[in-house]
Amino acid sequence: MFSFVGIISGCILEKEHKSSDIQTGDPLPAFKVVMNDGTVITDDDLKKEVSIVMFFHTSCPDCQQALPRVQAIYDEYAPKGLGFALISREESSSDIDDYWKNNSLNMPYSAQSDRKVYNKFASSRIPRIYISDENGIVRYIFTDDPVPSYDELKSAVESLIR
Numbered sequence: 001m002f003s004f005v006g007i008i009s010g011c012i013l014e015k016e017h018k019s020s021d022i023q024t025g026d027p028l029p030a031f032k033v034v035m036n037d038g039t040v041i042t043d044d045d046l047k048k049e050v051s052i053v054m055f056f057h058t059s060c061p062d063c064q065q066a067l068p069r070v071q072a073i074y075d076e077y078a079p080k081g082l083g084f085a086l087i088s089r090e091e092s093s094s095d096i097d098d099y100w101k102n103n104s105l106n107m108p109y110s111a112q113s114d115r116k117v118y119n120k121f122a123s124s125r126i127p128r129i130y131i132s133d134e135n136g137i138v139r140y141i142f143t144d145d146p147v148p149s150y151d152e153l154k155s156a157v158e159s160l161i162r
Contacts, residue, residue, distance in 0.1 A: 022138055024138055026138050027136050028046060028053065028137075030043050031043050033112070035110050047135060049082065050131070050160045051131070052129060052132075052153075052157075053086075053087065053130040053132070054070055054086045054128065055088070055118050055128040056089065057126055058088075060126050062126070070107070073153050074107045077161075084107060085110065086108065086109040087109070087112055089126055090114060096111050125143050126143075127142070127143065127147065131153075131156045134160075139156070
């Protein structure tokens with residue numbers, strides 16, 4: 001029962017976001033993460049290309065729906081120069097590695113044991129998917145209400161690619 005309650009409170013029943021959360025039209029906040037493949041990604045790196053920043057936790061059911069859809073976008077658009085930063089919210093790399101292997105995911109990710117980077121973007125709710133233009137301005141935000149479809153994500157990306 002305890003772990004179920006933890007999943008619900010951490011993924012679904014969080015309080016609504018505050019007005020200080022990143023909104024469409026805002027620039028990406030300053031951040032720096034190390035991906036599981038050793039690559040360092042900063043907000044400045046993502047300001048050079050259309051990009052996706054996603055916050056997730058592998059035990060979150062909504063994230064479990066969104067991750068394969070983002071993987072499909074990654075497979076199609078990363079080779080074309082779309083930037084990606086998948087960042088966990090309070091999850092270890094060993095837990096993410098297991099989930100990635102069990103679900104045939106291969107996107108680089110950054111495991112974060114806390115909410116330090118996440119809190120620069122939002123105060124609650126995952127998944128959170130931010131799609132920004134080549135100037136680092138957030139143009140689309142998707143959350144769990146509802147979890148975006150592949151077509152919605154693709155449409156947002158396509159609208160920004162020139």
